Amino acid sequence: MQPEATVRLPEENIRELVVKFFLAHHLNQPQAESMANMLTAAQRDGSLSHGLQRLPGTLDTMAHPHFNKQAEPVAERITSVFTRVDAQNGFSCLAVERGLPNLTESAREFGVGILAIRNGFHSTALWPLVEKAASLGVAVMSMNPTHSYVVPTGGSKALLGTNPMAFAWPRPNKRPYVFDFATSAAARADIAMRKNAGQQIPVGWGVDKDGQATTDPAAVLAGAMLPFGSHKGSAISTMIELLAGPMIGGRTSRDCMQFDQGADAAPCHGELFIAFSPELISGPEAMQSAENLFSGFNEQEARLPGDRRYAIRDVSAREGIPVSTSLLNRILALIP
Template sequence: MASGVSPEEIVLSEGEVLALARAFLMAHGLGEAQADAMARTLCAAQRDGCTSHGLQRLPGTLDTLAHPAFNRHADPRPEAVTPAVIRVDADYGFSILAAERGLPLLIDSARTLGVALLAVNNGFHSTALWPVVEEIATHGLAALSMNPTHDWVAPAGGTRGALGTNPIAFAWPRPGRPPYVFDFATSAGARAEIAQRRQRGETLPPGWGLDAQGRPSTDPAAVLAGSMLPFGGHKGSALATMVELLAGPFIGDRTSRQSAAFDGGVKAAPCHGELIVAFNPAILAAATGDSEAAAEDLFARITAQGARLPGDRRYAARAAARRTGIRVPKALYERIRSLTPPQT
């Protein structure tokens, strides 16, 4: 047993985690291209210690596959609406494949024009945002991504859901280093984390949510049945509203309320849009100075105080996983295996 691995865990290689996820998805009828895209993203999250967005999400994909609108064989094709605007209809499959297929056009446009945006429509979304913005940043571009979810979150001062958890991710390129990346929900806590705390029998920090009667609660089950709260009060509420508008009406897709109505009680992953914007710092910076040096000076001033840059913990977990393997709870591994029917 590897050092520090508990008896309740097993250690797998990256290839084994990919194969586990891919086999599960394809055994349940998901097309090869979608299965590959989902497996890569779930594996990346598990590898980087983001377990709430890793293999834990696999069993829940069965609810999404059961949605009457879900398309197991979706084949999204990107189209250039204008030189700076790319659209990809996910065709009611998982949105990650549509996002990946739109990236080459987005990256080329941003390099040439300075800024470009990618609108992903009609996608069932259940993965983290950071893998996509990190990929964009490896091409020397900054990136911003956001999407609505379901109306699980009460606005600041409210008592019932009106907003989604509405994550925002951002990446900045760093020559010779991994990009600066953050990815967080505009709710006080991610819904997946609340679900994990319920499974572990833990309570929530105060200020994370309300019960079904609109009263503050630290019980994960009560909050999941009631409503979550935005982080930072009115500030998080305003950011969540911005995400609703930019990744909803702006790109011709659903708000969190409309996404929940579309679900129809199936409890699938939210089906909505995603907005991804790429920026080329070199175009404007070429006329004003060395943007790379200025950015690195900023990062150095943060870390010199002992503060951690967002993403550093993930990069450390990634390096450790590549040395010693990826840890997976035995119970989760066995559940995934038991839910994977043999392929004929």
């Protein structure tokens, strides 16, 4: 199979293209710019399944009968450490951006901050926003339910979401330590990319509609996905359902699926962010102790999560961000 033709574009050009796309489909300027930042960051750092590949699908999300193209979320400080933002049925990333200042301020002043987002349609990867918070000197974790695509271990029907979780730790004079992963065996977007490329998937990623193991991505998308690590992944996914669902007045993944009403939109869910100040809680030695841990990875030449993404980011900065020509043409054709 011939490799797909690509073109490399400056980061600003890609961001401008995404903003143009959204504005052409009548999304308001704040949401358009927020989504452009998210999708461009994912494409820049090599997370192709969460980058421009998602842009055409946002049309299905914006066509949802409850989607609000003019959403203007406002951060509401409930207590000294707790901030809530209603995304007003727009894309969730804008609501998060407007709540992050309160989150980081609370963590730096009181040691901990909590940010709860309600009624936001899923944007893309979680790591760009936790990295942004960590760059301000706090450690932060984020999580959210999705749609009920995943069979709990020992079960027979999809109940849980892919339920991603991200974490970032600040590092003095270095980029933050960041990870972001789904609690399913693979992200749904990665399975969809394999399907579009005509590729098989590993055994253990999902089952067909009859509950049988399969390596056919189309069969898994029509059937159900599996949690990573068997009962361990199933338990972590359930924790995310509870913390980022009922605890913050949000939806579980099953509720998100019912809310979708067959529109094939991104999940409309809640998101939970919890930030900590290591230095306030433990003192300056916290940061040095963390650096000693990270140095242990280097000593045995183990890959520190996030390093690959940063390496790709550096190449993108020098050479431009790669985009497949077929995807680029598809996006351009969808701009009225």
